[in-house]
Amino acid sequence: MSERIAVLGAGGHTGGFVVAELRRRGMTPIPCGRATDLDRAFRDADAVINCAGPFATTAAPTIGAAIRAGIPYLDVTAELEVVADTFAAFPGAGIPIVPAVAFYGGLGDLLATAAVGDRPGADHLTIAYALSSWRPTPGTRATGRVSAQRRDGRRVTYTGRRLRHRTGDAPRTEWTFPAPVGTRPVVGEFTTADSAVIPTHLDVPEISTVMTSNAVDDLLAADPSGPVAIDEHGRSAQTFLVEVVARSGGEERRAVASGRDIYAVTAPLVVAAAARILAGEGNAAGVASAGARFDARDFLSALSPGHLTLG
Ligand SMILES: NC(=O)c1ccc[n+]([C@@H]2O[C@H](COP(=O)([O-])OP(=O)(O)OC[C@H]3O[C@@H](n4cnc5c(N)ncnc54)[C@H](OP(=O)(O)O)[C@@H]3O)[C@@H](O)[C@H]2O)c1
CATH class of the missing domain: 3.40.50.720 (NAD(P)-binding Rossmann-like Domain)
Known part of the structure; x- marks a missing residue:
């Protein structure tokens, strides 16, 4: 049945x-x-x-x-x-x-687990997200408001084996993603559900996260029209690439996934x-x-x- x-x-x-x-x-x-x-x-x-x-x-x-x-x-x-x-x-x-x-939570967790492979964890994980654009849904915008309230305007990072609050502006830097995305401006400390899920089963003392700046700017501008379907599955034109880098000693292991539409x-x-x-x-x-x-x-x-x- x-x-x-x-x-x-x-x-x-x-x-x-x-x-x-x-x-x-x-x-x-x-x-x-x-x-x-x-x-x-x-x-x-x-x-x-x-x-x-x-x-x-x-x-x-x-x-x-x-x-x-x-x-x-x-x-x-x-x-x-x-x-x-x-x-x-x-x-x-x-x-x-x-x-x-x-997309946030499960995909990063699965990629991190795949990257770590047969090791119990890694000294440091970086999770790098590249979104071509981000037109958030009403649910995403409401969730952002609830989380901001809960954090009292602070940001969250995972460091020293703990989620910790940070004040001030998030760092802006660059990250070189695999082709075809390449080197892009990114916002650091874009901490998502991945950073709460991964340490529950992998031994990871530090997790860094970066998101392409254009997507953070889209999120802050929050176009109220939301995602626009462009194919027969209802998916938008948004594309994503997520790269996870696990570093231990001098060794780096990577796992990468790309696709279309983070909601879909x-x-x-x-x-x-x-x-x-x-x-x-x-x-x-x-x-x-x-x-x-x-x-x-x-x-x-x-x-x-x-x-x-x-x-
Ligand atoms: N982790 C990720 O990568 C990921 C991916 C996709 C979505 N999400 C999350 O999933 C949530 C929904 O996103 P969405 O894009 O689907 O938003 P959406 O299109 O605005 O839909 C939200 C849905 O949740 C329902 N809802 C909200 N509060 C409710 C409550 N108290 N009781 C029962 N139903 C309630 C709404 O019902 P009404 O129509 O009655 O208001 C609506 O059906 C957001 O929190 C978003 O962050 C996360």
Whole structure:
């Protein structure tokens, strides 16, 4: 029988991609809106994918309902504080809980895990994001406001094995991405869910993150029209490249992925994770990330070349 997946926030931009990807894979989405009685909806579901953000409001109550229903919970949060809260609040949960299986969070975690390979970790990780543009959705803008409020205007970095707050302007520098992106101006300390997820299973004392300046400027300008679909899958013209560099001693290991549309690519990531868990892979109870649960290289390869280009 086709797996039934409850999708919270199914009417949103990312939720729409997730519903379409579930259907494409022969699974049955159960769309859940704001007024949904989660206990009732989850009674008929085999798993839940939470796409309703800001997750500061939705993650804990949805996880609570998933625990009562006894079904796996996955979400696509980019909020690193929510990831940290989820790990802290539900360590002994009797269901698999997988936070941040998305462009921010899951992809960086899987690339970092692939780059580190058979090592337990790395002395230093750099995660470098290149976006050709970024027209944020209302959900992204609302999430940015909630996170800024929660941080009291400060930024977050991961250093000395801890997430720490910083004040002042983020550093601006340059980063040389693999071709065809090349050397680009970047903003440093662009810390995302990746930096909350990766240290939960890799031994990494320092994580640096950079984002191309044009994307940060787009985010600050926040065009209210949001992403514009240009293909039959509803994807925008936005392209991305994510490079993870793991340094240990004098050695560097890299993993790179590129593709189109950070919202659209979130759907195959989280749906693939749900499908693997329901098939019995990486389905241990408790909170663990995609990189901790799955063979990262195999997971990424299975999304290539349709959703991601690797290397
Ligand atoms: N980690 C990543 O890379 C990544 C990727 C994609 C998305 N995201 C995150 O996913 C979230 C959604 O993004 P989006 O692009 O889909 O935004 P969106 O198009 O604005 O959709 C947001 C959806 O969430 C629902 N929602 C919001 N608050 C809710 C609540 N309290 N209870 C129930 N439903 C609620 C909204 O319902 P209404 O229509 O009723 O308001 C809407 O369906 C954001 O937090 C974004 O940061 C993260």
